[in-house]
Amino acid sequence: MYNFFFNFEAFPLEILKKKKSIKLNNNQILFETLLKSLPINYNQQLKKLFFILKDLLFDRVYKNYLSHPIRLTYMLKYISKKNKKEDYFFSMCHNLKEIGFLEKLKRDGFISEEVERKINVLTIDRNRQLNFDYLATYYNNIYSHSNKLLLFKAFDKLDNLLLANNAVMTQYNIKIIKHLLLPKIRLHNIRLFNYLDGLIDYLNDFKNNKTFYKH
Numbered sequence: 280m281y282n283f284f285f286n287f288e289a290f291p292l293e294i295l296k297k298k299k300s301i302k303l304n305n306n307q308i309l310f311e312t313l314l315k316s317l318p319i320n321y322n323q324q325l326k327k328l329f330f331i332l333k334d335l336l337f338d339r340v341y342k343n344y345l346s347h348p349i350r351l352t353y354m355l356k357y358i359s360k361k362n363k364k365e366d367y368f369f370s371m372c373h374n375l376k377e378i379g380f381l382e383k384l385k386r387d388g389f390i391s392e393e394v395e396r397k398i399n400v401l402t403i404d405r406n407r408q409l410n411f412d413y414l415a416t417y418y419n420n421i422y423s424h425s426n427k428l429l430l431f432k433a434f435d436k437l438d439n440l441l442l443a444n445n446a447v448m449t450q451y452n453i454k455i456i457k458h459l460l461l462p463k464i465r466l467h468n469i470r471l472f473n474y475l476d477g478l479i480d481y482l483n484d485f486k487n488n489k490t491f492y493k494h
Contacts, residue, residue, distance in 0.1 A: 283309055284316075284353040285438065287474055290481045297441035300346040306333055309349050316353060321364045328371055328389050335380050347438060348373060354434045357471070358427055369394045370431070376402045400424050401432065409451065418459040426467050433464050437475055440482065448486050453479055 283300045285293055303309055310329050314322055332345060352370040355362050368389050375381040375390075376398050384390050390398070400420055407413040422429045436456055439447050456479065465472040 283312055284350060285434075285441070287357075287470065290478055293478075294441050294443045297350070297438065297443075300350060301343045303343060303346065306343065306345045306349065309346055313349050313353050316356070317367065321367060324364060325367060325371070328368065328384075331384070331387060331389075332371060335378075335383075350438055351431070351434060354438070355431075357434070358430045365391055365394055369397055373398060373401055373431070373435070377405070397424065397428055400428065401435075411455075414455055415459055418463070422463050429463055430468055430471065433460060433468075433471055433475060436460065437471075437478065440475075440478055443482055443485065445486070448482050453483070 283296055283303075285296065287293075288296075300309055307329075314325065317325065332348075348371045351373070352367055355366055355370055359366070368391075372381070372384055372389060372394070375384055381390065381395070381398065385395070403417060404413065418429075418432075421432050456475070461472060461476060464475065
């Protein structure tokens with residue numbers, strides 16, 4: 280798990296682990312490593328879910344994109360010590376509505392009403408993603424749903440920032456994180472706030488020096 284998953288370690292190491300997880304030729308290695316950290320009584324259902332997900336066309340987002348929900352599922356331990364199977368299902372499927380596979384997973388029995396509600400709240404309207412007022416409402420809705428969902432969104436942003444490339448380090452994206460997400464996170468998880476805030480500063484230094492990591 281040390282080589283692939285986030286554990287609040289030094290920024291260069293966490294960037295390297297993200298890079299290594301993306302470069303794996305087989306997501307099953309990453310997933311089986313994840314399972315070792317989860318309650319054993321959920322293993323069979325999560326394996327069934329994984330084998331459905333791995334056959335979907337996630338790579339149209341970016342190469343080896345399925346590594347992202349797998350890594351986020353590991354991060355759930357930093358949100359709660361009492362996660363249920365539905366929490367793991369949600370984490371593995373949190374982006375399915377945006378990508379277009381939600382209905383399939385509903386038919387397969389992995390998406391409960393509560394999981395679907397959380398996915399709906401979390402799914403952004405890409406046609407309005409550059410509208411600051413819309414995004415302010417979007418983050419307020421996440422916060423209103425639950426502190427746990429807000430923390431999940433923060434870890435989601437964190438994992439994407441660890442890509443350490445120009446696509447995630449746009450001036451607008453950083454503005455949204457600093458103005459709409461971090462003030463809320465500071466109220467509920469100071470460790471995560473400090474890490475995210477420090478990571479942004481670290482990546483900005485790299486951006487200014489034009490030394491972003493190549494993927």
